[in-house]
Amino acid sequence: MNATWKPTLSQQKKNRRKRRAFLLMAVLAVVGLGGYFFVVDFSTPVMAGTDKASTAEKLAVVPDIEIAVNNSPQDLVPDHILKRTILPGDNLSAIFDSVKINQSYLFQILAADESLLALDILRSGNTLTFTLDEETRELVKMELFIHPAHQIVYHRVDENSFDYKEIVLAGTWEPQLFDGDIVGSFYQSAISVGLSEHEIGNITYLFKNKVDFSRDIRAGDRFQVIRKLQIVNGKLTGQSHIEAVRILTRKHQYSAFLFEDGNFYDDQGESLARAFKRYPFTGHFRISSPFNLARLHPVTGRVAPHKGVDFGMPVGTSIYSTGDGVVTRVKNHPFAGKYIEIKHDGRYLTRYMHLSRITVKRGQKIQRGERIALSGNTGRSTGPHLHYELHIKGRAVNPITAKIPMTASIPKGKFQKFKHRTAELISLMDQPRFDLVGS
Numbered sequence: 001m002n003a004t005w006k007p008t009l010s011q012q013k014k015n016r017r018k019r020r021a022f023l024l025m026a027v028l029a030v031v032g033l034g035g036y037f038f039v040v041d042f043s044t045p046v047m048a049g050t051d052k053a054s055t056a057e058k059l060a061v062v063p064d065i066e067i068a069v070n071n072s073p074q075d076l077v078p079d080h081i082l083k084r085t086i087l088p089g090d091n092l093s094a095i096f097d098s099v100k101i102n103q104s105y106l107f108q109i110l111a112a113d114e115s116l117l118a119l120d121i122l123r124s125g126n127t128l129t130f131t132l133d134e135e136t137r138e139l140v141k142m143e144l145f146i147h148p149a150h151q152i153v154y155h156r157v158d159e160n161s162f163d164y165k166e167i168v169l170a171g172t173w174e175p176q177l178f179d180g181d182i183v184g185s186f187y188q189s190a191i192s193v194g195l196s197e198h199e200i201g202n203i204t205y206l207f208k209n210k211v212d213f214s215r216d217i218r219a220g221d222r223f224q225v226i227r228k229l230q231i232v233n234g235k236l237t238g239q240s241h242i243e244a245v246r247i248l249t250r251k252h253q254y255s256a257f258l259f260e261d262g263n264f265y266d267d268q269g270e271s272l273a274r275a276f277k278r279y280p281f282t283g284h285f286r287i288s289s290p291f292n293l294a295r296l297h298p299v300t301g302r303v304a305p306h307k308g309v310d311f312g313m314p315v316g317t318s319i320y321s322t323g324d325g326v327v328t329r330v331k332n333h334p335f336a337g338k339y340i341e342i343k344h345d346g347r348y349l350t351r352y353m354h355l356s357r358i359t360v361k362r363g364q365k366i367q368r369g370e371r372i373a374l375s376g377n378t379g380r381s382t383g384p385h386l387h388y389e390l391h392i393k394g395r396a397v398n399p400i401t402a403k404i405p406m407t408a409s410i411p412k413g414k415f416q417k418f419k420h421r422t423a424e425l426i427s428l429m430d431q432p433r434f435d436l437v438g439s
């Protein structure tokens with residue numbers, strides 16, 4: 001386990017040289033700081049699928065030991081198994097050509113991927129493993145390895161179709177504390193303690209209604225960030241999220257704590273994000289197909305989850321973002337049609353599909369209620385409608401019934417739990433600064 005932590009620790013040394021700030025990894029608790037991190041609750045793995053609906057989904061949460069074989073590059077690969085690492089600029093069609101697999105299989109796999117859309121974003125470094133029938137040389141299985149805790153297996157079910165199984169390992173989430181003084185801008189100071197540009201963007205966005213980072217933050221102010229890193233089999237998966245932030249200025253203390261509902265709240269339990277809208281349109285449209293993770297396909301009889309809600313509406317109806325956020329995808333999928341994905345504060349994500357026209361760009365910041373598109377009938381669609389999805393902490397939930405931040409504060413019944421959780425995070429941040437290895 002220690003070996004996999006070494007790069008992170010050497011990174012820490014580098015950061016420490018640059019700034020008088022320290023990074024404290026939970027793993028150090030194991031090597032002699034026993035009990036220091038004991039206060040932190042590790043009990044909320046992001047994608048473990050604890051809601052009962054997910055059992056019906058094609059999602060398998062398996063013990064960490066069962067990592068698929070394609071994780072071991074030294075394995076001998078027989079000639080009916082082809083492995084391809086995704087390179088920058090790659091596209092699926094070219095990859096299929098390069099491994100000499102007929103494009104008709106790609107089309108069948110994309111049909112299976114419609115409710116997941118995992119293949120719409122190819123990240124360089126991810127791998128695809130193709131398994132061919134040893135005699136007919138036809139494709140029977142394609143595995144997408146995203147990171148050690150997340151894989152998807154597309155497998156042939158009959159002559160014309162594939163199905164998928166998503167493998168998600170819960171792993172453990174270890175906290176990492178960043179504690180720094182403001183020297184120059186917040187951005188410079190946060191970079192120098194080791195936070196990424198993306199994380200700094202998230203933090204400034206989180207406090208956008210409270211803190212003007214160019215005016216309110218001055219030299220000598222202090223900031224603290226707790227980030228959690230996912231570990232599977234002693235290895236970092238590359239997945240992380242921010243759990244808590246404090247900004248301590250001369251006059252004010254600003255804070256943000258992630259709660260179990262995926263939303264950030266200040267120390268009084270007031271939501272930092274603005275409330276969500278329930279519907280991405282104005283007026284009333286009937287639900288033509290409800291959210292149903294256990295939906296059975298009328299022809300095949302197999303589970304074909306419907307991870308969103310369909311609203312029947314005329315082509316050209318204005319579609320609005322249900323929350324503040326950033327556009328993370330603008331895509332055209334053969335089955336989902338033209339669609340948009342928006343990442344919101346906290347751990348929320350929305351998708352809008354089968355659009356006729358998209359009026360925003362990838363990377364664009366969006367306000368709740370801002371028009372983002374016109375509805376349509378693109379992709380595999382049986383009539384003009386909007387397919388709307390809401391994901392909380394990586395899982396699709398029913399957008400009609402989900403407990404979204406409609407209210408501005410922690411509900412009364414949950415307040416004690418919230419207080420308990422934030423007290424743990426605060427006690428971690430309130431530890432006196434010290435240098436773990438000596439300077």
Ligand SMILES: [Zn+2]
Binds near residue numbers: 289310
């Ligand atoms: Zn739908």
